Amino acid sequence: MDTDQDTTAERGRPRRERRRIVSLVPSSTETLLALGADVVACSRFCEQPQLTHVGGTKNPDVAEIVALAPDLVVLDREENRIEDHDALVAAGLEVFVSDVTDLTSALKVVGELARAAGVPDPRVETVPSVDGDDPAPRRTAFVPIWRRPWMTISSATYGGAVLAHLGIHLVAIADDTAYPTVELDEVAAQRPDLVIVPSEPYEFGAAHLAELSEAIVGSRVIEVDGQDLFWWGVRTPDAINRLTAALAPPPTP
Template sequence: MSLRIVSLVPSSTETLLALGAQVVACTKYCEQPHIAHVGGSKNPDIGAIVDLGPDLVVLDREENRIEDHDALVAAGVAVFVSDVTDLATAFAVVDDLAAAAGVDATGHAVRVPSTVNVTRPVPGRSTAFVPIWRRPWMTIGRATYGASLLDALGFDVLQFGDDAYPTVDLVDVADAAPDVVIVPSEPYEFDDGHLSEIADAMPAASIVRVDGQDLFWWGIRTPAALDRLARELAPPSTH
């Protein structure tokens, strides 16, 4: 009998479903309208989760709050906590989730391979600025999954301070002179006016919109996301 699982991590929800696990509830951000929702990643309804009587609740160190983890543990609920910070852990977490969910990932048609070969879209390496928020402007640091993925594609994310997701000033970004500004579709929805603001500050940089889920959702989608991003970030002449 398969385990009844509540997933509070969109990436894990997508991966668990692809592996055939029984996900009985998830967050409203998991984009699974046919599955019951139990709040958001940062504000889950603990009471509703406990009432479901799940065999396992899946969380992520970065995505979820420690107080929600502790509340679930105090209620006697078994939890699994992922910690994905780079491509290596994004591949490993698929097997980890399969083991925790009690499903067999061996030979699965959509199982993430242990290695992936990616053809870099540009000769050598390029520097990149990746805005993820505005007012204040925020970006990703190199010790993040998104930066690791871009590293595999030949891009060095500009580092500002020691934080994984630092606030930045566009003047400082302009001074660092990135080759490209990679604008994801989430978590912030940048419009054309925002992109014009970036272009005015960094006229020499190319600006490329990408799918934020491909850049930040890890697990089962990682190999195909790498392929899509490689195409999207390739110079126009190589498309």
């Protein structure tokens, strides 16, 4: 008879206690729920209407979070503000802070969240390979994420790492921040192969797509799921597959 479960404590591996969690990170909320964690509240951007909402990622209701008395509050270095982190810590709450900028950390954080939440470690996932016997040629792209001013992503972001994995490299921008502002004529001068338009954080409409097509002549404009491009965690492997299909070169005539 297998007695491994009966001797867990004796082997120095005590059972985890499932913890009550407030998550202010959409990617983490999705991941935690998929792992079976006890998420008692989240931000209004987490798209979980069944949960209590405690403000936004940049303006959470700290007093309401404290009143919920969670065992853990989940934040992200990029998504959330340091002042909110400090206020939660000052209130005596335990805080977990993720820092995901590439595919390796996107998968690693899943296990970290499981351990922090007191739930079983998930099955180890891998990032799907996109290389075949005849890999697609290297392509360049511009990814607008805001308008007035136009903004984009850099290669130092998770979205940039996802595209690099797909063999798509971002056009060079003079502004070297993670989310630089840019002029469309500066982009057009580089003649990117693709203009990849995510569904979030900005809601681009038909008129905006036409504007991009007219300003960046000759580039193929493709709309993609912004969550697949920017949300990480349990969705990463399947998101890679979906983006691979969405961004595949058109069939050769």
